[in-house]
Amino acid sequence: MFVSIRGRVLLNVEALNMTESVGNYVKHRRVPVILPDGGYTTYFVPAISGESVAHGFQVVLAEVAKSKGLPVCKLCEKGIFLKSTNKSVFKSAFGTEVPNNEFEVEKKIVSDCVVEDVGGFLYAEEMNVKRTSNFFTGYMIPAKEALDNVVIEPQLHSRYALGTQFAREQGQMIYYVELSSAVYTFSFDFDSKFIGKTTFSYENAGKEVVNNRKQRIQATLDAITKFLIEFCFGAKKTRFMPIVEWESLVIAVSNDTWTVPSPFTEKYIENAQKKLEKVKYDTKLFVFPRDGSFEEVVINAMDEAKRRL
Numbered sequence: 093m094f095v096s097i098r099g100r101v102l103l104n105v106e107a108l109n110m111t112e113s114v115g116n117y118v119k120h121r122r123v124p125v126i127l128p129d130g131g132y133t134t135y136f137v138p139a140i141s142g143e144s145v146a147h148g149f150q151v152v153l154a155e156v157a158k159s160k161g162l163p164v165c166k167l168c169e170k171g172i173f174l175k176s177t178n179k180s181v182f183k184s185a186f187g188t189e190v191p192n193n194e195f196e197v198e199k200k201i202v203s204d205c206v207v208e209d210v211g212g213f214l215y216a217e218e219m220n221v222k223r224t225s226n227f228f229t230g231y232m233i234p235a236k237e238a239l240d241n242v243v244i245e246p247q248l249h250s251r252y253a254l255g256t257q258f259a260r261e262q263g264q265m266i267y268y269v270e271l272s273s274a275v276y277t278f279s280f281d282f283d284s285k286f287i288g289k290t291t292f293s294y295e296n297a298g299k300e301v302v303n304n305r306k307q308r309i310q311a312t313l314d315a316i317t318k319f320l321i322e323f324c325f326g327a328k329k330t331r332f333m334p335i336v337e338w339e340s341l342v343i344a345v346s347n348d349t350w351t352v353p354s355p356f357t358e359k360y361i362e363n364a365q366k367k368l369e370k371v372k373y374d375t376k377l378f379v380f381p382r383d384g385s386f387e388e389v390v391i392n393a394m395d396e397a398k399r400r401l
C-alpha cells in the first residue's frame with residue numbers, strides 16, 4: 093500500500109526552519125529555486141528542509157507507537173534520532189551488544205524500534221548496515237506564483253528591560269529573527285511494502301521479522317493523521333508560531349507506487365486527476381477542499397489505507 097500526499101499551505105510569519113546565527117542574528121533557511129518565466133530565473137527563497145519535516149513526523153510516530161504498546165528504542169522514544177549510528181549508540185538504544193552479521197543487526201533494530209523500521213537507519217562501523225526510510229519527504233518551498241514576491245524580514249526583539257540593573261550592566265540585549273510568509277508546497281509519501289521486513293542483505297531481503305506488521309503500519313497511518321492535522325513540525329513554535337492555513341491537499345492511496353504530481357504548480361489537483369485517468373494501481377484520490385474539511389479528507393484517506401492492509 094502506497095500513500096502519497098501533496099499540498100499547499102499558507103504560512104504567515106513563520107520561523108520554522110532556522111540555520112546558523114551570526115552574532116545576534118538568526119537566519120532563516122534559504123534555497124535556490126528556478127522559476128520558468130520565458131527563460132529561467134534563479135531565486136533564493138525561504139524553505140523548510142525535509143529533515144525538519146521528517147524529524148517532526150518521527151517524534152509523532154514514536155509517541156503513537158509507544159501509546160499502542162509497540163517497541164521504540166530508548167533514544168527514538170525521546171526524539172533523539174541517532175538511528176543506530178555506531179556501537180555505542182546501538183548499546184544505548186537497545187541495551188545489548190551488536191550482533192555479528194548484517195541480517196541480525198537489521199533484524200534486531202527493525203524488531204525493537206518502529207521508528208527505525210519506518211524511518212530507516214545507518215549503522216556505520218567496520219560493518220555497515222543501511223536501511224532506507226519507508227517514508228519520503230523533502231523541502232517545502234514557496235509555490236510558483238508566490239516565488240518572485242517572497243521576502244525574508246529580520247524582526248528586532250529585546251530581552252533586558254531598560255531601567256533595570258541588568259540592562260545597566262550589560263546593555264539592552266537585542267536580537268533579530270528572520271521571518272517569512274509564503275504559500276509553501278508540502279510533499280510526503282509512505283510505502284508500507286518493507287515495514288517489518290529486512291531489506292539490506294540480499295539473501296534475506298523482504299523477509300518478515302516481526303509478528304505485528306499490520307499494527308506497525310496502522311500506527312504509521314495514525315501518526316500521519318496527527319502529524320498533518322496538528323501540523324507537528326518546524327522549530328521556534330513557542331514564540332514564533334506561524335499562522336497556518338492549508339489551501340489544498342491531495343492524498344492518493346494506491347496498491348503500488350503512485351505519486352501525486354508536484355504542488356509547485358497551481359494545477360496540481362487537475363494534473364493528479366489527469367494522471368489517474370492514464371495510470372492507476374487501484375488508486376483513490378482524496379482532495380481538500382473538494383471532498384470535505386481538511387480533517388475529514390485526511391481521516392478518510394487514512395481509513396482507506398487501513399482497509400487495504
Ligand SMILES: [Zn+2]
Binds near residue numbers: 164169205207208
Ligand atoms: Zn530507535
